[in-house]
Amino acid sequence: MRRCRKAVMIYAVLLGVACGGCGGGSPTAPSATTTTTFSGIVTNIVTGAVVAGATITIGTVLATSASDGTYSLAVTTAGTPSFSAAAPGYYTRESAVSMSGSKTINPEIIPQGDGFNLEFFNWLFRENGTKGTERPVVIPNYEIWTRQMQCTELSTDGYDACKRMIVIADSIPAIYEENIRSGIAQFGRLTGGAFTNPTITTKTHPVDLVISRNDWLTANGTVSLSYFPAGLWSDANSDGNNAYMSMGLSSTQPGHILHGWRAAEDLGIVTHELAHSLGYGHPSGREKWPDSIMGDYQDGGYGISAADELHGRILYKRPYGSLTPDRDPAGATIN
Numbered sequence: 015m016r017r018c019r020k021a022v023m024i025y026a027v028l029l030g031v032a033c034g035g036c037g038g039g040s041p042t043a044p045s046a047t048t049t050t051t052f053s054g055i056v057t058n059i060v061t062g063a064v065v066a067g068a069t070i071t072i073g074t075v076l077a078t079s080a081s082d083g084t085y086s087l088a089v090t091t092a093g094t095p096s097f098s099a100a101a102p103g104y105y106t107r108e109s110a111v112s113m114s115g116s117k118t119i120n121p122e123i124i125p126q127g128d129g130f131n132l133e134f135f136n137w138l139f140r141e142n143g144t145k146g147t148e149r150p151v152v153i154p155n156y157e158i159w160t161r162q163m164q165c166t167e168l169s170t171d172g173y174d175a176c177k178r179m180i181v182i183a184d185s186i187p188a189i190y191e192e193n194i195r196s197g198i199a200q201f202g203r204l205t206g207g208a209f210t211n212p213t214i215t216t217k218t219h220p221v222d223l224v225i226s227r228n229d230w231l232t233a234n235g236t237v238s239l240s241y242f243p244a245g246l247w248s249d250a251n252s253d254g255n256n257a258y259m260s261m262g263l264s265s266t267q268p269g270h271i272l273h274g275w276r277a278a279e280d281l282g283i284v285t286h287e288l289a290h291s292l293g294y295g296h297p298s299g300r301e302k303w304p305d306s307i308m309g310d311y312q313d314g315g316y317g318i319s320a321a322d323e324l325h326g327r328i329l330y331k332r333p334y335g336s337l338t339p340d341r342d343p344a345g346a347t348i349n
């Protein structure tokens with residue numbers, strides 16, 4: 015069994031905080047009182063089934079969804095009223111409404127069941143529930159480094175991460191590039207179809223070029239990938255099995271993925287590191303989720319489980335920074 019042994023996961027959202035798929039609007043700007051009739055249909059985000067008897071509340075008015083899941087609600091207010099959709103057996107969807115946004119609001123609410131597991135969701139995307147969700151809001155570009163790298167200096171923070179590396183003349187093995195492209199081809203599964211077909215380029219650095227960690231010579235929003243043969247970085251930790259994603263310490267830096275020579279041959283490990291760049295994490299308790307791409311999975315295949323796909327799909331239907339159980343961050347609106 016091989017896996018990513020060192021999880022030096024210092025990732026941040028690639029392009030900063032934004033609210034995905036939601037309206038803007040300034041909550042502090044004065045605005046006139048208006049009346050808007052909102053309507054839509056409430057569904058189960060996992061099964062797609064309509065949800066009857068859900069309570070939709072906008073500001074101080076509320077309505078109950080009918081047997082076909084539909085509701086209609088006339089709202090007279092100024093500003094950005096609160097929104098919630100609550101139903102027995104579901105997590106309450108909480109957001110806010112833009113009075114000038116779409117009049118159609120179709121809440122897809124998260125069931126307490128049907129395969130959704132809040133503990134797993136929090137483990138994957140919210141540091142076991144201690145933070146808001148983190149994910150890129152724009153699909154990253156990927157850059158494959160075609161020459162091998164040799165680490166010349168390890169970090170002293172206990173992770174033995176590579177702080178400084180040098181480009182050597184050898185080309186990366188074909189299997190590494192194949193695995194990267196195969197892993198990226200699975201992004202639709204990891205993001206519910208939100209992020210597919212990212213731009214993939216290759217870069218051939220000059221031999222002997224020295225590159226420092228977090229100075230990856232790429233633009234923000236680019237994730238580069240490098241390969242390390244036997245040598246300081248590989249040998250320091252074990253035997254080429256190491257791999258990690260090292261993204262910038264802030265949203266203003268690009269990301270980088272490193273693979274030791276043995277890890278690079280393993281499609282599951284390559285896909286695992288790529289999943290980090292999509293917001294997938296693995297804080298403590300990794301052994302509890304053996305089937306997950308971020309868990310204690312076995313060799314072979316991509317390592318993506320049905321649960322990974324389900325929870326990743328929900329992540330990508332929510333804005334960056336959403337909170338448990340299903341609360342949008344301040345400033346986000348549902349329409």
Ligand SMILES: [Zn+2]
Pocket residue numbers: 018020021023258259286287290296
């Ligand atoms: Zn990892």
